[in-house]
Amino acid sequence: MKKYKVGVVGCGGIAEGKHLPAHQRGTKTEVVAFCDIIEERAVRLSKLFGTKDAKVYTDYKELLKDESIDIVLVLTPNNMHCEITVAALDAGKHVLCEKPMATSYAEAKEMLAARDRSGKVLSIGYQNRYRSDALYLKQLADKNYFGDIYYAEALAVRRRGVPTWGVFIDKEKQGGGPLIDIGTHALDLTLFVMNNYEPAYCVGRTFHKLNKQRNTGNAGGDWDVDKFTAEDSAFGFVVMKNGAVIYLKSSWALNIADPTEAVTTVCGDKAGADMLDGLRINTVLEGKQVMIKPDLRGGAILFYEGGGTNPEDLELAAFLRAVSGEGKLYVTADQAAVVTRILEGIYESDKTGKPFYFE
Ligand SMILES: NC(=O)c1ccc[n+]([C@@H]2O[C@H](COP(=O)([O-])OP(=O)(O)OC[C@H]3O[C@@H](n4cnc5c(N)ncnc54)[C@H](O)[C@@H]3O)[C@@H](O)[C@H]2O)c1
16 A cells, blocks of 8 residues: 655654654554754654655755655744745645644635645644544534534633743744634634634734743743743634624633633533533533533544544544545635634734724
8 A cells, every 4th residue: 555655844842742653653654754944853753753764854845846745744833834835735745734724814825825726635733623522512513402603612721831842932933822822722623613614803802911920830841031922811702704702712821720721612502512621511401401421431433434532643544534535624724714814813903902803
């Protein structure tokens, strides 16, 4: 069986922690090229995860010249997602790009245009959609179990969890802070469960309240106050064209007791659900309010064969099925572009102090 040849651009934490182990566990790919502007990172991961003759690059344009490469993983800081993805698609490669899709909606649209002219597959790394709770919630929503979902909360709130490695706190390189970094996951999950991709307007506020503090109790140790140019918290209220609303809360550091990350709460006119203590379905049964806690210990509801129950493995399996033409993408770039569009709207509203209207 022919294995797809994969090239990786960006050999940092997400490459080592998520993507490359999934490729190593799978049987359908081999990773033949590694690129990082810091060469030793590419060398190190090529030894851990690459084929014997894997190539190492410091310039992604050189990697893209290798015609044998079928798939490129774009795993760099956010400000390079668009440029590298467009170049890879134009070079005839399928692309799995990490979240968020881009730092602006204009960039996301450039990526969609490149996908359309190349005819190649483009997906974005929203692996939370493949968690067993998320798969089950989506299945219920698609069967109209909740009815019309008119209120939702997208939650990405840490108590003290500022990422101190890489360039996460650098607004220029990432396009923002927790909103674009973790708010993006919660919003993606929420829109997907609601199956609602038509925003009308939003209001947002960002905060720089804790990012200049020291002795922070941060999980990964104190951050560098001089480098922390992104917001530490951001909150948004989004009104969709059908009148539904989404309250998006995101923070890397907030004085709350209970962190809630990559979770959604949805309320419809028939039932609701949240993920605040595992997945809970809130409904009425025989005249009594009940909370159903699905037993997901048996594993995920598998939509994709051969992927186990690990979200990263399911993400890869779904992507490969689309690449081979055997299935449709589970995370489409069009959906991811709407996530980016709404995040941009929240940042814009914060800048102007006014609601942001989507055209
Ligand atoms: N899906 C998730 O849950 C999740 C989790 C963490 C990070 N991410 C995303 O993954 C991306 C990378 O995050 P990370 O944690 O791996 O960061 P990281 O800093 O650990 O790694 C990024 C790597 O990219 C390299 N790089 C920078 N510019 C480059 C370029 N032009 N060409 C080649 N390499 C370049 C850096 O040298 C670094 O090694 C970000 O977009 C982030 O949002 C996703």
